[in-house]
Amino acid sequence: MKIILTTLQVLFISPLLFALNVNAENTTETNKWRTVPADTLMVMSIDYGDKQAPVVFELAQQFAPKHVAHFTELAKQGHYDNSKFYRVIDGFVAQAGPEQSETEQKKAKTLAMESEWSFDKSPSFSVVQQQDLFAELTGISNGFAIAASKQENKAWLAHCPGVLAMARGNDKDSATSHFYITNGQAPRYLDRIMTIFGRVVYGMNHVQAITRTAVIDGDTPVSEDSYTKITSMTLMSDLPKTQQFSIQVENTESKAFAKKLDDRRARNHEFFYRKPPQVLDVCQVPVQSRIVR
Amino acid sequence: MKIILTTLQVLFISPLLFALNVNAENTTETNKWRTVPADTLMVMSIDYGDKQAPVVFELAQQFAPKHVAHFTELAKQGHYDNSKFYRVIDGFVAQAGPEQSETEQKKAKTLAMESEWSFDKSPSFSVVQQQDLFAELTGISNGFAIAASKQENKAWLAHCPGVLAMARGNDKDSATSHFYITNGQAPRYLDRIMTIFGRVVYGMNHVQAITRTAVIDGDTPVSEDSYTKITSMTLMSDLPKTQQFSIQVENTESKAFAKKLDDRRARNHEFFYRKPPQVLDVCQVPVQSRIVR
Numbered sequence: 001m002k003i004i005l006t007t008l009q010v011l012f013i014s015p016l017l018f019a020l021n022v023n024a025e026n027t028t029e030t031n032k033w034r035t036v037p038a039d040t041l042m043v044m045s046i047d048y049g050d051k052q053a054p055v056v057f058e059l060a061q062q063f064a065p066k067h068v069a070h071f072t073e074l075a076k077q078g079h080y081d082n083s084k085f086y087r088v089i090d091g092f093v094a095q096a097g098p099e100q101s102e103t104e105q106k107k108a109k110t111l112a113m114e115s116e117w118s119f120d121k122s123p124s125f126s127v128v129q130q131q132d133l134f135a136e137l138t139g140i141s142n143g144f145a146i147a148a149s150k151q152e153n154k155a156w157l158a159h160c161p162g163v164l165a166m167a168r169g170n171d172k173d174s175a176t177s178h179f180y181i182t183n184g185q186a187p188r189y190l191d192r193i194m195t196i197f198g199r200v201v202y203g204m205n206h207v208q209a210i211t212r213t214a215v216i217d218g219d220t221p222v223s224e225d226s227y228t229k230i231t232s233m234t235l236m237s238d239l240p241k242t243q244q245f246s247i248q249v250e251n252t253e254s255k256a257f258a259k260k261l262d263d264r265r266a267r268n269h270e271f272f273y274r275k276p277p278q279v280l281d282v283c284q285v286p287v288q289s290r291i292v293r
Numbered sequence: 294m295k296i297i298l299t300t301l302q303v304l305f306i307s308p309l310l311f312a313l314n315v316n317a318e319n320t321t322e323t324n325k326w327r328t329v330p331a332d333t334l335m336v337m338s339i340d341y342g343d344k345q346a347p348v349v350f351e352l353a354q355q356f357a358p359k360h361v362a363h364f365t366e367l368a369k370q371g372h373y374d375n376s377k378f379y380r381v382i383d384g385f386v387a388q389a390g391p392e393q394s395e396t397e398q399k400k401a402k403t404l405a406m407e408s409e410w411s412f413d414k415s416p417s418f419s420v421v422q423q424q425d426l427f428a429e430l431t432g433i434s435n436g437f438a439i440a441a442s443k444q445e446n447k448a449w450l451a452h453c454p455g456v457l458a459m460a461r462g463n464d465k466d467s468a469t470s471h472f473y474i475t476n477g478q479a480p481r482y483l484d485r486i487m488t489i490f491g492r493v494v495y496g497m498n499h500v501q502a503i504t505r506t507a508v509i510d511g512d513t514p515v516s517e518d519s520y521t522k523i524t525s526m527t528l529m530s531d532l533p534k535t536q537q538f539s540i541q542v543e544n545t546e547s548k549a550f551a552k553k554l555d556d557r558r559a560r561n562h563e564f565f566y567r568k569p570p571q572v573l574d575v576c577q578v579p580v581q582s583r584i585v586r
Contacts, residue, residue, distance in 0.1 A: 090498045090501065092579075129426075133425060133426045133572050133574060134572060134574075171566075183501075184577075185453065185454050185479060188574065189560065189570075189577075192567065192569075193567055204383050205383045208383065208502065209501065209502045216495070216583050216584060217583035218584030218585055218586060219584055264482075271463050273465045274485065274486055276482035276485075276486070277482075284477075284478040284479065284481070284482075286384065289509050291510065291512050293511060
């Protein structure tokens with residue numbers, strides 16, 4: 001069936017698409033895209049029912065190096081293979097990790113928090129917003145949304161949709177291997193008290209299709225058999241050459257990106273018959289990815 | 294396969310679940326839940342591949358009466374039956390509506406904006422946040438997130454995830470029948486310039502599973518044949534009695550809900566070894582639904 005684009009469809013130009021078009025014109029700027037090294041791309045293959053789908057994370061090497069090293073090591077050991085997303089709440093998180101005996105849990109290596117760093121030693125970033133609801137300052141560094149307090153001289157990764165973070169117990173340094181991916185409106189109240197160590201750069205639609213394990217009262221419970229399974233967790237660089245693909249992410253420290261932010265603040269398209277406030281929610285700025293084969 | 298809950302799983306108590314528990318204790322408060330009248334519940338049946346799933350909207354009768362009347366009338370006429378979600382962007386919107394010839398489009402009734410109202414005539418609401426990033430004030434009224442400017446004496450529905458709104462062309466009053474559902478971080482910059490006339494109260498997981506029509510550069514394009522189809526759009530009260538079910542939504546003007554907001558600001562659970570800022574994003578406050586059979 002062919003769908004004819006109606007005027008309405010064409011006319012409802014999203015600001016997102018508009019921004020894309022604007023950037024597409026900047027073809028002369030060579031640093032608009034950044035190629036993510038294959039050894040910082042983690043490919044998670046998930047299996048729901050009859051479908052198999054890949055989700056790719058960029059690991060936050062520069063922000064949470066110990067978590068990245070630990071997670072990578074566990075993935076190499078096959079720790080996550082055949083584990084399940086056992087705690088999936090729509091609009092909040094999808095959490096996964098293998099079943100473990102009490103003995104296994106006790107001997108599991110725990111990780112100290114890596115949830116913030118000194119602002120004055122921060123990697124370069126594009127400023128998104130001064131005085132955000134949750135922080136003095138927000139920005140985007142290497143594709144990652146960050147927030148900061150100059151007063152405290154601290155910066156941290158922000159809990160935007162699609163971040164990869166370690167779950168933990170009540171003790172701050174109790175994380176071992178179970179992780180979550182945020183799938184709804186940014187739970188920013190978790191900033192600084194959970195370690196974010198990656199973000200989805202491909203396959204967020206597959207993350208959104210993970211079976212919810214939590215249902216509302218009165219609805220049919222979801223059987224554990226139907227929980228979404230992780231079939232493999234492998235660094236892109238460890239995949240057979242024929243299965244590897246290259247992912248580029250917008251260079252968020254480029255002039256093109258700064259212009260995109262300015263355009264999103266200004267909203268000059270005629271669609272905006274009345275202008276919104278000139279503010280930006282750092283978690284609502286799309287950072288584009290593309291596949292290069 | 295049985296999944297044994299490990300300590301980690303049990304310990305990572307989400308603040309959301311915690312809030313639920315707190316509220317569950319308030320069983321004496323009779324007005325904790327509000328039954329949504331069956332004639333303001335719109336049941337959209339969607340079909341993706343082999344699955345058929347219902348999504349239920351509560352229509353925003355008190356905020357956008359003309360849009361609700363128009364949408365209801367169109368649904369009764371079968372206007373949306375067999376139409377498709379033709380513009381689905383992860384983290385932004387899922388947009389649908391029937392194909393129309395130019396003649397049909399020209400004779401289609403257009404709708405004037407109903408995107409705000411006088412603040413001093415606002416229905417009652419619970420205050421969520423003074424000085425939000427996008428507005429002077431936010432709150433929740435009848436389950437709907439609202440924002441307001443006292444200075445301008447205006448209030449409006451906020452573009453949180455899961456709102457139902459009319460698409461339009463560049464002209465403000467050009468909406469006819471195509472609609473969108475927000476599926477990602479709240480695009481609050483659309484507040485006041487688009488008419489929100491409902492919100493998802495059941496099946497947001499199904500909305501999230503709608504096939505994305507937009508793919509990133511370099512990825513395999515999605516064929517129109519695989520677009521998610523709307524098989525029917527029917528008021529709950531118009532369904533055969535055997536298919537009807539009752540939905541209750543948290544009474545957001547109750548004491549229990551006010552306490553829930555206070556608890557979310559205070560974060561007294563020991564999980565919060567360091568307290569987040571005492572602020573709330575109106576789009577990150579879950580309003581629970583339940584099914585009563």
